[in-house]
Amino acid sequence: MTKLAYAMVFVSDMKRSIAFYRDLLGLPLKFESPGWTEFATEGTTLALHKASAPNADSDAARNPAGRCRLGLHVPSLDALHQKMTAHGVRCVQPPTMQDFGARLSIYADPDGLPITFAESR
Structure with missing residues (x-):
């Protein structure tokens, strides 16, 4: 495999x-x-x-074809959100329940790369 x-x-x-x-x-x-x-x-x-x-196109809110995104699990999105915003990290999407049943948030790394975070289950 x-x-x-x-x-x-x-x-x-x-x-x-x-x-x-x-x-x-x-x-x-x-x-x-x-x-x-x-x-x-x-x-x-x-x-x-x-x-x-x-980076020629650093719009973290866009999802064009040919791109990929990192996804990381964290114990608490609320704790992560507090930490990231306290450190001035740009929040693209605050912790939000998705229609597929997962709670996600998205933040931009120093170069604008969006990183999706989900709560560990």
Whole structure:
């Protein structure tokens, strides 16, 4: 069976992005370098790769074809929302019950990448 090994996020500022993913989201740092950083996330690696160009379309509310989005589980969306807004992270969608029965929220990372969060069940 094929297994998802890693997801890669292209970033403009490695140090700023490491601080966001490690310090704010609490992802455990696995490897760090100026152009490539990895976080261990229970069976899959989240990798940050230094971008070669700025983000041309950083509208986090759009969902165009050909894009993907990270989705992370957290124990409490309300606690996450308080933490993210206290640190000035842009909230794209506050904690909201979806029609498919899950409660989700969306925040933009330092480069505008939308990340969806769901409460762990």
